[in-house]
Amino acid sequence: MNTHAWATISLAISGLVLGLVVVAQWLMRKRGKALPAIRPLPAFQNLQNEVKQAAESGKTIHIALGSGGLSGENAVTSLAGLQVVEALADAAVAYDVPPIITVGHPTLLPLAQDAMRRAYEQRGLAESYKPSMVRFVAPTPMGYAAGAANQVAAGGVMSNVMIGHFGPQVSLIADAGARLGLPQSAAAASPGAIGALYPVTNRLAVGEELYAAGAQMTGEHRYLASLTAQDILRLILALVILVLAVMQS
Amino acid sequence: MMAQIRNLISMLVKKWGPIFIATITGLFVLIGYLFPNPFLVDYQGRPTELRDVLVGWAVIVAAFVFVLGVFNIARVHGGRVLRRRRGWFYSLVLLCAMLLGSIPSLLGISTRLGGDVPIQETLNYLIFDCVIGPLGASLAALVAFTLALAAFRLLRARRGWGDVILGWFFVLIVAGVLLTSTPLVGLDWLPLALIRHEAVNVMGMAGMRGLLLGVVLGTVITALRILSGGDRPHSEF
Numbered sequence: 001m002n003t004h005a006w007a008t009i010s011l012a013i014s015g016l017v018l019g020l021v022v023v024a025q026w027l028m029r030k031r032g033k034a035l036p037a038i039r040p041l042p043a044f045q046n047l048q049n050e051v052k053q054a055a056e057s058g059k060t061i062h063i064a065l066g067s068g069g070l071s072g073e074n075a076v077t078s079l080a081g082l083q084v085v086e087a088l089a090d091a092a093v094a095y096d097v098p099p100i101i102t103v104g105h106p107t108l109l110p111l112a113q114d115a116m117r118r119a120y121e122q123r124g125l126a127e128s129y130k131p132s133m134v135r136f137v138a139p140t141p142m143g144y145a146a147g148a149a150n151q152v153a154a155g156g157v158m159s160n161v162m163i164g165h166f167g168p169q170v171s172l173i174a175d176a177g178a179r180l181g182l183p184q185s186a187a188a189a190s191p192g193a194i195g196a197l198y199p200v201t202n203r204l205a206v207g208e209e210l211y212a213a214g215a216q217m218t219g220e221h222r223y224l225a226s227l228t229a230q231d232i233l234r235l236i237l238a239l240v241i242l243v244l245a246v247m248q249s
Numbered sequence: 250m251m252a253q254i255r256n257l258i259s260m261l262v263k264k265w266g267p268i269f270i271a272t273i274t275g276l277f278v279l280i281g282y283l284f285p286n287p288f289l290v291d292y293q294g295r296p297t298e299l300r301d302v303l304v305g306w307a308v309i310v311a312a313f314v315f316v317l318g319v320f321n322i323a324r325v326h327g328g329r330v331l332r333r334r335r336g337w338f339y340s341l342v343l344l345c346a347m348l349l350g351s352i353p354s355l356l357g358i359s360t361r362l363g364g365d366v367p368i369q370e371t372l373n374y375l376i377f378d379c380v381i382g383p384l385g386a387s388l389a390a391l392v393a394f395t396l397a398l399a400a401f402r403l404l405r406a407r408r409g410w411g412d413v414i415l416g417w418f419f420v421l422i423v424a425g426v427l428l429t430s431t432p433l434v435g436l437d438w439l440p441l442a443l444i445r446h447e448a449v450n451v452m453g454m455a456g457m458r459g460l461l462l463g464v465v466l467g468t469v470i471t472a473l474r475i476l477s478g479g480d481r482p483h484s485e486f
Contacts, residue, residue: 008283014469018477071311076468079475082482106318107311111482132325136318142388154336168392175395178402189464191457196396198419199403202412208463211471214480222479226470233466 013236018229025225035224043163043185043205044216047084048091050159050183055095059158062100063088064148064173065112066188067141068165069105077189078108080211081164084187085112087217089119093128101134102151104144109136145169149176162186163205163213166193174200187213208234267484275476278303322347350376422448 025035054061065081068074085101092099101112112134120129137147149172152160160177162170163186170186170193177184178200186197187205197204205213208230215223281300288299326340353372400423403416429445474480 004283004285011279011283011469011473014466015473018470018473022479069311071307076471076475077464079480079482080467080471083480086482106314106321109318109321110314115482132321132328134321135325136321139315139318140385142385142392145392146388150336168396169388171392171395171399172388175398178399189460189467191460194460196392196399199399199416207460208467210464211467222474226474226479230466230470233470234463237462237466 014229014233017232017236018226021229021232022222022225025221025228029221035221036228038212038215038224038227041205041209041212041216042203043187043209044084044213046183046203047088047159047161047185047217050185051088051091051095051097051099054158055097057158059156060097060099061088061092061159061161062102062148062152062157064160064162064164064166064170065101065103065108066162066164066166066170067104067139067144068108070107070111071105074165077165077210078105080213081187082108082111082115083214083223084161084163084217086115086119087214089115090122092116093119093123093125098128098130098133100151100157102137102144102148103134104137104141104148105139106136109134141167141169145172149173152176152180152182155180157182160184162188162197163210164188166190166196168192168196171196171200264484268478268481271483272476272478274303279476319347422452 028035050061063085065078065085066074068078068081070078085099088099091097099116101116103109103112113131116133117126117129117131120126135151137151138144145166151157152173153176157177157180160173160182162173162184166188167190170188174184174186174197183203184201185203186201187210188194188197189207189210194204194206211230212223212227214220215227278300281298281303285298287296323344326343328334329340330337330344353376356368356372400420404413404420426445426448429441429448471480475482
């Protein structure tokens with residue numbers, strides 16, 4: 001079988017599992033049964049509280065969305081990062097803590113700005129929204145990391161959140177936060193970024209945990225369903241690998 | 250009545266329109282990838298696929314988004330310069346550099362009107378070779394130092410015994426791989442290459458594969474959620 005056939009089969013299985021999980025969870029909710037609980041992830045657990053603390057201290061939070069954009073292979077990783085912005089936007093507006101959001105690819109700029117604008121409009125504070133709270137820093141990973149690190153080091157930041165596509169250069173941003181003793185949360189999928197972030201923060205979401213940001217922070221059913229589907233697919237994949245290994249040995 | 254019509258149009262444009270366009274376009278591109286079948290003809294009369302046309306449109310839109318990015322930089326740093334905020338001088342330098350950097354591209358427009366091509370190319374090389382390249386290299390060197398600093402912090406900051414053991418294990422593995430990569434005179438009898446191979450190609454690759462499989466699953470499920478309209482970052486919902 002060629003690559004296209006494998007891709008079609010795996011996508012069909014993934015779609016089928018996701019569809020079945022969505023239906024099963026809908027039925028469970030209808031019958032009043034409890035939905036599966038999600039494992040707490042330290043990277044996302046305390047973020048809402050940090051917005052509150054930032055409001056109390058008169059500071060803000062910095063959210064680095066990485067150098068990935070919507071036009072490449074890191075699009076989904078960047079969108080997962082955007083879920084954190086969406087989840088925090090409401091709290092940020094409620095506590096009047098306009099976050100500083102830095103992006104390293106201009107395609108993320110309108111999406112992040114839109115998420116913030118919607119949060120302000122929903123609270124009836126459209127006039128308080130400032131597009132400059134989302135900042136395009138630089139189109140290269142290194143330039144982005146240096147610029148975002150400068151945003152953190154410039155002061156006025158209470159908490160540093162790094163979620164999205166990063167390379168090892170993320171250590172520049174994390175180092176700026178560590179020097180100021182800021183609480184730092186991070187989520188990354190690439191091995192280079194995980195290696196750079198692991199020594200800096202205990203609150204690190206690794207690999208697939210990045211895609212659990214929405215479920216963890218909002219608890220919405222659509223995110224819970226996709227997490228369950230992800231777990232089932234992982235189980236299937238592990239079984240397939242085991243069977244193939246046994247067959248080949 | 251007018252207000253109701255306005256609301257309806259607003260709902261269609263802001264809520265349903267983006268979802269419809271994103272879902273249909275995404276499905277066409279996906280189907281085009283899974284079942285490649287050129288049934289369109291491009292402007293030069295060559296057979297082309299619908300997904301290529303759609304991706305081409307997306308590239309054009311993305312190019313305009315870069316212009317938005319430049320405006321965003323100008324707005325953020327221009328505001329900082331005008332209000333004389335902390336670090337305003339660096340913002341001024343950035344704006345000047347941005348203007349200088351755009352000169353070769355502007356000359357590119359003039360070349361179409363009969364300008365000098367070699368001058369534009371020389372300026373481009375000058376900016377990349379003498380400014381962007383060295384700056385990137387020096388930042389990369391800085392990354393090496395921040396990584397080393399982070400490794401020391403790892404040993405200091407982790408509290409539990411588990412973290413300490415894991416931290417030392419991490420440092421030992423890194424040190425082991427670095428040492429075994431070096432030709433150590435007089436220690437040829439040690440199976441250094443084997444140790445390095447086991448650490449990098451067996452332990453490292455096993456962990457990497459597990460990580461990447463999880464990432465792929467997360468990516469596929471998130472993409473399916475967006476395609477099915479379950480996740481709508483582009484809509485007012």
